[in-house]
Amino acid sequence: MKGLDFVWEEVKVELDKDSYDILIGPGVLTNVGEDLKNKFPASSYFIISDSNVSDILGEDLLNILKSEGLNTYLLSFPAGEASKNMDTVVSLARDMVKKGADRKSLVLALGGGVTGDIAAFLASIYMRGIRCIQLPTSLLAQVDSSVGGKTGVDIPEGKNLLGTFFQPKRVYCDIGTLASLPRDEFINGMAEVVKYGMIMSRELFEILEGNYPEILNLEPELICKIVTQSCSIKADVVSKDEKEGGLRRILNFGHTVGHAIEAASDYTISHGCAVSIGMVVVSRLAIIKGMFSEDEFIRLKNLLDNLGLPTKVPANSDTKTLIELLYHDKKTIAGKINFVLCPEIGRCFVTDKIDVKEVEEAIDSCR
Numbered sequence: 001m002k003g004l005d006f007v008w009e010e011v012k013v014e015l016d017k018d019s020y021d022i023l024i025g026p027g028v029l030t031n032v033g034e035d036l037k038n039k040f041p042a043s044s045y046f047i048i049s050d051s052n053v054s055d056i057l058g059e060d061l062l063n064i065l066k067s068e069g070l071n072t073y074l075l076s077f078p079a080g081e082a083s084k085n086m087d088t089v090v091s092l093a094r095d096m097v098k099k100g101a102d103r104k105s106l107v108l109a110l111g112g113g114v115t116g117d118i119a120a121f122l123a124s125i126y127m128r129g130i131r132c133i134q135l136p137t138s139l140l141a142q143v144d145s146s147v148g149g150k151t152g153v154d155i156p157e158g159k160n161l162l163g164t165f166f167q168p169k170r171v172y173c174d175i176g177t178l179a180s181l182p183r184d185e186f187i188n189g190m191a192e193v194v195k196y197g198m199i200m201s202r203e204l205f206e207i208l209e210g211n212y213p214e215i216l217n218l219e220p221e222l223i224c225k226i227v228t229q230s231c232s233i234k235a236d237v238v239s240k241d242e243k244e245g246g247l248r249r250i251l252n253f254g255h256t257v258g259h260a261i262e263a264a265s266d267y268t269i270s271h272g273c274a275v276s277i278g279m280v281v282v283s284r285l286a287i288i289k290g291m292f293s294e295d296e297f298i299r300l301k302n303l304l305d306n307l308g309l310p311t312k313v314p315a316n317s318d319t320k321t322l323i324e325l326l327y328h329d330k331k332t333i334a335g336k337i338n339f340v341l342c343p344e345i346g347r348c349f350v351t352d353k354i355d356v357k358e359v360e361e362a363i364d365s366c367r
């Protein structure tokens with residue numbers, strides 16, 4: 001699709017009547033008003049954003065939509081995972097009712113994964129479901145959480161325990177918004193990009209290996225390329241397995257161990273850093289199983305190091321605690337841990353034929 005002075009990349013998520021497009025490029029948000037007006041007419045538009053993104057991008061988007069004559073409101077909530085709960089959902093819903101939101105209204109989720117999960121969950125239950133469009137502004141949201149239709153909030157008993165599968169009508173991915181994203185958040189998101197390379201695309205992995213300084217400098221063409229390739233991989237997997245019955249599990253590469261590391265640190269380690277360490281541990285596990293080469297393991301570790309991601313299991317998470325946490329992960333089926341292993345960079349498979357002793361050995365050798 002042609003914008004004013006750029007070409008937007010397009011990726012399609014094929015899901016029969018729920019199929020949708022992801023539009024990727026710099027300046028997508030500036031041009032979104034006309035597109036919404038023509039393709040997604042609505043009685044009112046509700047931009048939902050956290051307090052940080054609302055200040056940086058929300059007001060601008062509100063003005064862009066208003067200048068197209070669209071009846072638009074901006075609602076925000078305090079930034080951070082702590083807001084990802086039912087209280088926030090109910091409070092936003094009540095604001096929407098007060099402003100006259102009806103079944104023909106449309107929710108625009110402008111922000112990172114927290115905003116995307118809250119806003120899409122709200123859209124999925126507001127008046128039994130109204131349309132939602134994702135406008136992801138963190139790298140993690142652009143390459144992962146905005147695509148695939150998983151929504152949800154946390155409860156004290158665990159993260160994402162309440163949620164729905166609810167596909168957005170479209171995803172507008174403006175890579176220009178990454179300019180204001182804090183550096184640590186950008187690096188966190190890169191863990192997911194490395195994951196896509198490891199599980200499905202040697203080409204993507206090699207782009208990262210060959211261009212990490214430019215990527216860390218947010219060189220637009222490269223960012224556009226890696227976001228597009230990541231979205232294509234996620235779109236492909238989601239199209240084949242919308243509700244995580246099988247193939248979608250490969251997206252958990254590094255995540256099962258990563259979740260345990262996050263929990264053991266009492267969530268002081270970020271998700272991206274934990275996934276990075278998790279990918280190193282399961283790759284070591286694959287070596288122990290005789291399925292992955294030492295050379296490729298070193299390439300993975302070097303890439304993560306170069307991107308500023310950690311590769312060692314933290315000294316304060318002992319192996320016994322990590323093993324216990326692993327067996328309590330909600331993705332553990334009947335006491336078996338499902339691991340995603342890569343026999344080589346760019347290919348993976350899921351297996352539960354792993355002995356606990358092998359997992360312990362892998363964790364210990366990554367300290």
Ligand SMILES: NC(=O)c1ccc[n+]([C@@H]2O[C@H](COP(=O)([O-])OP(=O)(O)OC[C@H]3O[C@@H](n4cnc5c(N)ncnc54)[C@H](O)[C@@H]3O)[C@@H](O)[C@H]2O)c1
Binds near residue numbers: 114115117148179
């Ligand atoms: N639905 C899914 O499939 C899925 C997948 C992965 C993760 N998630 C969820 O995503 C969440 C994590 O997402 P996240 O890492 O984006 O966290 P986040 O939404 O909290 O964003 C991280 C921080 O960056 C700020 N931010 C975002 N975009 C910005 C921008 N352009 N400029 C300045 N600041 C910006 C936010 O205000 C926040 O402080 C978790 O709750 C996780 O459970 C969901």
